[in-house]
Amino acid sequence: MTPEVxxxxxxxxxxxxxxxxxxxxxxxxxxxxVYAYGWRVTKIDLPELLKxxxxxxxxxxxxxxxxxxxxxxQIQEVQLGMSVNAAVAPEDVAPPASGPQLSVPTRxxxxxxxxxxxxRGFRPNGSGTLFWVNPIGNPQQxxxxxxxxxxxxxxxxxxxxxxxxxxxxxxxxxxxxxxxxTWETGPLRPSKTLLLVGExxxxxxxxxxxxxxxxxxxxxxxxxxxxxxxxxxxPLGTTIYFxxxxxxxxxxxxxxxxxxxxxxxxxxxxxxxxxLALALHSVAVLGKLxxxxxxxxxPGPIEAIAATGASPLQVVRYAVVPQIxxxxxxxxIYRWDTNVRMSTVIGFVGGGGVGFILQQYINLLQYRQAATxxxxxxxxxxxxxxLSAVVRERVV
Amino acid sequence: MKxxxxxxxxxxxxxxxxxxxxxxxxxxxxxGQFVVIIGLSGSGKSTLMRCINRLIEPxxxxxxxxDIDITALSVAEMRRLRRSIGMIFQQFNLVKRxxxxxxxxxxxxxxxxxWWSLINHFPRDEVDRAMANLRRVxxxxxxxxxxxxxxxxxxxxxxIARALMQEPRLILADxxxxxLDPATSHSVLRYLEELNKKDGITVLCxxxxxxxxxxxxxxxxxxxxxxxxxxxxxxxxxxxxFKEIYGEDAVEVEIT
Numbered sequence: 001m002t003p004e005v006x007x008x009x010x011x012x013x014x015x016x017x018x019x020x021x022x023x024x025x026x027x028x029x030x031x032x033x034v035y036a037y038g039w040r041v042t043k044i045d046l047p048e049l050l051k052x053x054x055x056x057x058x059x060x061x062x063x064x065x066x067x068x069x070x071x072x073x074q075i076q077e078v079q080l081g082m083s084v085n086a087a088v089a090p091e092d093v094a095p096p097a098s099g100p101q102l103s104v105p106t107r108x109x110x111x112x113x114x115x116x117x118x119x120r121g122f123r124p125n126g127s128g129t130l131f132w133v134n135p136i137g138n139p140q141q142x143x144x145x146x147x148x149x150x151x152x153x154x155x156x157x158x159x160x161x162x163x164x165x166x167x168x169x170x171x172x173x174x175x176x177x178x179x180x181x182t183w184e185t186g187p188l189r190p191s192k193t194l195l196l197v198g199e200x201x202x203x204x205x206x207x208x209x210x211x212x213x214x215x216x217x218x219x220x221x222x223x224x225x226x227x228x229x230x231x232x233x234x235p236l237g238t239t240i241y242f243x244x245x246x247x248x249x250x251x252x253x254x255x256x257x258x259x260x261x262x263x264x265x266x267x268x269x270x271x272x273x274x275x276l277a278l279a280l281h282s283v284a285v286l287g288k289l290x291x292x293x294x295x296x297x298x299p300g301p302i303e304a305i306a307a308t309g310a311s312p313l314q315v316v317r318y319a320v321v322p323q324i325x326x327x328x329x330x331x332x333i334y335r336w337d338t339n340v341r342m343s344t345v346i347g348f349v350g351g352g353g354v355g356f357i358l359q360q361y362i363n364l365l366q367y368r369q370a371a372t373x374x375x376x377x378x379x380x381x382x383x384x385x386x387l388s389a390v391v392r393e394r395v396v
Numbered sequence: 397m398k399x400x401x402x403x404x405x406x407x408x409x410x411x412x413x414x415x416x417x418x419x420x421x422x423x424x425x426x427x428g429q430f431v432v433i434i435g436l437s438g439s440g441k442s443t444l445m446r447c448i449n450r451l452i453e454p455x456x457x458x459x460x461x462x463d464i465d466i467t468a469l470s471v472a473e474m475r476r477l478r479r480s481i482g483m484i485f486q487q488f489n490l491v492k493r494x495x496x497x498x499x500x501x502x503x504x505x506x507x508x509x510x511w512w513s514l515i516n517h518f519p520r521d522e523v524d525r526a527m528a529n530l531r532r533v534x535x536x537x538x539x540x541x542x543x544x545x546x547x548x549x550x551x552x553x554x555x556i557a558r559a560l561m562q563e564p565r566l567i568l569a570d571x572x573x574x575x576l577d578p579a580t581s582h583s584v585l586r587y588l589e590e591l592n593k594k595d596g597i598t599v600l601c602x603x604x605x606x607x608x609x610x611x612x613x614x615x616x617x618x619x620x621x622x623x624x625x626x627x628x629x630x631x632x633x634x635x636x637x638f639k640e641i642y643g644e645d646a647v648e649v650e651i652t
Binding site for chain 2: 298300301303304305306307308309310311313314317318319322323326
């Protein structure tokens with residue numbers, strides 16, 4: 001009889017499988033709600049990633065050809081006086097007979113007309129640009145050309161409508177055609193961008209160094225106040241401990257970028273604001289790390305040195321200091337390393353350093369120059385990262 | 397150099413949280429004795445040791461060292477007296493990142509001018525003394541090694557050398573071999589025995605194992621829940637006494 005009863009009882013006692021339990025279903029539902037809302041509120045739009053590739057391509061392409069070296073540029077330039085009004089004679093501007101020559105079928109033409117431009121005597125196998133220059137000297141590019149082995153070229157342009165200056169009288173019709181061939185010559189030299197980026201990178205590293213140093217000086221005494229085992233021994237000490245820790249926690253939660261904005265208002269744009277921002281943030285971070293380190297020291301040696309009849313100062317020197325100095329150094333180097341990384345973006349809000357020029361390059365769409373700055377930041381941060389890892393390994 | 401005498405009278409210690417660690421403990425130790433304190437963990441051995449050099453302030457009672465009431469001394473006087481009381485710890489309590497030599501020299505700090513020693517400068521003859529003490533415990537070649545590179549037994553020998561730097565007349569050893577294996581335990585205790593026999597230093601040593609207590613102690617004190625429950629010579633501890641001290645369920649474990 002028993003075998004027949006047993007299965008029935010078993011089905012009654014059988015708990016629901018884990019995936020059907022109310023708790024689990026509620027959890028799944030809750031998570032789904034959280035992520036559905038998150039997806040909406042952050043406006044995640046994956047097709048945009050594909051659609052936007054054409055905008056980001058120039059930047060990515062320029063990233064692999066940063067502006068680091070340049071040569072001297074030689075220029076060959078020839079001008080020809082033109083007129084876009086049949087009633088106005090062109091200016092008497094023509095190339096000297098000895099140099100490169102520029103010729104057109106007629107020097108009196110009209111806006112929108114097709115014009116065959118030929119040249120000879122230019123630098124062989126060079127490339128150049130044709131400009132239409134208005135009466136007040138503003139050039140507008142109207143075509144490009146390549147010269148053949150003899151230095152000749154022929155190109156057809158459309159005469160553009162250009163701004164004719166303040167008075168629209170006859171002089172406004174006197175315009176010029178300009179042909180310019182440029183080529184690079186001489187040895188490779190560091191480009192202006194590279195020199196500027198280098199200067200700003202050095203500023204960045206020192207910005208981080210100064211910020212960190214100021215932070216160390218302030219954080220060391222504060223960290224002793226924020227160490228429970230040293231300070232919180234009586235009601236006054238507990239109050240001091242509490243306030244120090246609160247200062248650390250509140251300050252630490254404010255991003256250096258926001259602090260930098262505050263300090264640029266206070267002391268003006270420039271690296272000093274950045275130094276102050278990094279210093280204040282680092283005081284909080286280092287202070288917390290230091291005081292936690294002080295709290296975690298081994299009390300054994302303190303007891304042992306005190307038992308030998310040493311003075312309190314000697315106890316600190318021989319039992320406390322050897323235990324905290326190596327981790328202090330390790331934390332500090334790590335902080336400096338972090339600060340170098342942070343100081344690169346602090347420039348974005350005017351806090352000095354390489355971030356400032358990087359932002360300008362990006363805004364001016366000078367992606368090759370921006371690439372130089374990006375590479376410089378990457379190299380310096382990676383190098384310091386490695387250096388700090390090596391030093392920390394040695395010290396601890 | 398003669399060992400110090402020690403007299404403890406009605407010593408009690410009640411911690412701020414209400415724990416009674418010592419309850420009316422009284423005993424006397426004659427100069428040059430090797431006294432072993434036994435008892436379970438938490439029976440008050442460590443507190444007793446630390447009340448003798450006032451690393452812990454006793455709640456009541458008196459401690460006399462060479463007939464000086466140390467509970468009445470000022471902080472500065474106590475510091476001077478501590479110079480002649482060496483202390484050895486279960487966890488060695490060396491500064492792990494410092495060299496062995498610095499650890500040994502730190503035992504001498506109480507004798508040195510305070511400012512001079514703060515820049516880690518020790519007079520030549522103190523360095524010689526440290527080296528001599530390291531030779532005495534058999535590890536002079538480890539002087540420049542970082543303390544945490546040493547084995548447990550070697551670290552405890554550094555601890556002994558550090559105590560020797562104090563030229564102590566009394567050594568308090570708080571379970572000096574509890575973290576060591578049996579063979580190393582014997583070698584460490586033999587150093588303490590030698591200091592006791594050769595130099596006449598009074599030794600007060602807390603031990604876990606009765607066999608070790610019998611082998612090294614000239615007298616035994618037993619603590620149970622903060623009270624002194626037995627004092628006498630090692631040979632007198634029989635099965636009944638043992639169960640009194642360690643509880644009914646205890647079985648004696650031999651360590652040889």
